[in-house]
Amino acid sequence: MNTSVVIIGAGLTGLLTANRLQELGFDVKVLEARERIGGRINTLVSGKAKVEMGATWFNESHYHLLDVIEEFKVPYFEQFMTGTSYFQTFSNVPPQEIAVPNDSPSYRFKNGTVDLLNSIAAKLKPNTIFLNEEVNEVNVIDDDVEVKTNSRTLNAGIVITTLPPATLIDQITFTPQLPNELVSLAEQTHTWMQDSIKVALTYKKPFWREEGKSGTIFSNVGPLSEFYDQSNVEKESYALVGFASGSCARFTKEQRIEKIEAQLKMVFGDEALQYESYHETTWYNEEFTKSNRQEDNLFPHQNGGHALYQAPLFDNKLFISGTETSKHHSGYMEGAIFAAESVVVKLKNLHLTQ
Known part of the structure; x- marks a missing residue:
């Protein structure tokens, strides 16, 4: 052979x-x-922050992955979900405060x-x-x-x-x-990911944590359909990262930012607009x-x-x-x-x- x-x-x-x-x-x-x-x-470095523009989370049911993580000694930590989360049902209904159960936690890699x-x-x-x-x-x-x-x-x-x-x-x-x-x-x-838009915003401080919020959004309205805290475990860099809905593909980047800012302001208030950097990866435009x-x-x-x-x-x-x-x-x-x-x-x- x-x-x-x-x-x-x-x-x-x-x-x-x-x-x-x-x-x-x-x-x-x-x-x-x-x-x-x-x-x-694809882990993107933005200042001190490392934000995930591609695959990010895993859990305890991913046992083959966990075996490889242990084999190669790659450190990881539990996704931050502490505090109030938000669910948007309809565009004419204010975001609802919800508590997300933490009985089956997700994990992220410490160094991306x-x-x-x-x-x-x-x-x-x-x-x-x-x-x-x-x-x-x-x-x-x-x-x-x-x-x-x-x-x-x-x-x-x-x-x-x-x-x-x-x-x-x-x-x-x-x-x-x-x-x-x-x-x-x-x-x-x-x-998988071909129809996704991954969005990341970095911040000088985790204003949401200071207000008892998890940074999590689930939305039927959009443009962000899911959003999560992606601060690092050392609490030295702070970010919110998630997915924009597929319907955002018909907008320009500038239009997406405008709509995302409006949604974040509605959910978190004006502090959400004080971000240091904005990043997005439109996977449907990724050639390979x-x-x-x-x-x-x-x-x-x-x-x-x-x-x-x-x-x-x-x-x-x-x-x-x-x-x-x-x-x-x-x-x-x-x-x-x-x-x-x-x-x-x-x-x-x-x-x-x-």
């Missing part, structure tokens, strides 16, 4: 897969189109979600990860797989893609072509996340973990992986971990039988 492997995508699945395969003796290279690792994990990625990447051999390498073609030629990027051509025995399935079929040409059934499925597989071939009317996690994604292609030369393919918590960091562990087991078993 040819033990050279090219992994497409340096997100959580790609990096953990590389780590596991290198430990088994495989020769691994990871190709990442972006100029950073992480994919839909990127800390988990950096901890895994640090265990990889030198010259494993290659950034700014957009894969354009994957060609299976006899016993070899040729991978063409915007700057080079690599050859390997096995290729593992960790891209969202819709992005995969949109951006990479395969020879032979992928099965029609798989292509149709990929077009109908929801890409959103597919131009994907419908916008898919429901969350549609076709995630489908059986077609579990079988290798082209005589065990191409493996489809990534969080959308996970049968367990598809779309989440937990799913990304499960997908990595699953594909590694397949390759290990294949290696043992040859």
Whole structure:
């Protein structure tokens, strides 16, 4: 068995897969189109604050992720939810004060979600990860797989893609072509975060905590649908972070800010407008996340973990992986971990039988 492997995508699945395969003796290279690792994990540094513009929270049901966190010694802490939270039901009804139960807490990484990625990447051999390498073609030629990027051509025995399935079929040409059934499925597989707008505001002080508020908003009205405290555990930086509703996509950034400010003023008062910085990530504009071939009317996690994604292609030369393919918590960091562990087991078993 040819033990050279090219992994497409340096997100959580790609990096953990590389780590596991290198430990088994495989020769691994990871190709990442972006100029950073992480994919839909993106910790933005704004002054002293680290705000999450992508994947953020996990809980005790994410036990595969918790095992990896423990393995790589990545510190985390409980999401702040103490105090009054708010729920907006209708536009003509004042925000309702609510108490959020804390019997099933969520957690965040002390040094940002990127800390988990950096901890895994640090265990990889030198010259494993290659950034700014957009894969354009994957060609299976006899016993070899040729991978063409915007700057080079690599050859390997096995290729593992960790891209969202819709992005995969949109951006990479395969020879032979992928099965029609798989292509149709990929077009109908929801890409987690693809229709999200993540918003972060940083502050000099946590005015909401001083007023006995948690910083949490749940809203049916918008533009913010969910908003949470994202201050650091050392209480040195303060931020509010969450999601703007998908309807905000039709507005300009300036229009979104105006509407968000109006909502925050309604809920928290004038102090909410005294922010130091505003950041947003419109994931539907992210070139390597959103597919131009994907419908916008898919429901969350549609076709995630489908059986077609579990079988290798082209005589065990191409493996489809990534969080959308996970049968367990598809779309989440937990799913990304499960997908990595699953594909590694397949390759290990294949290696043992040859």
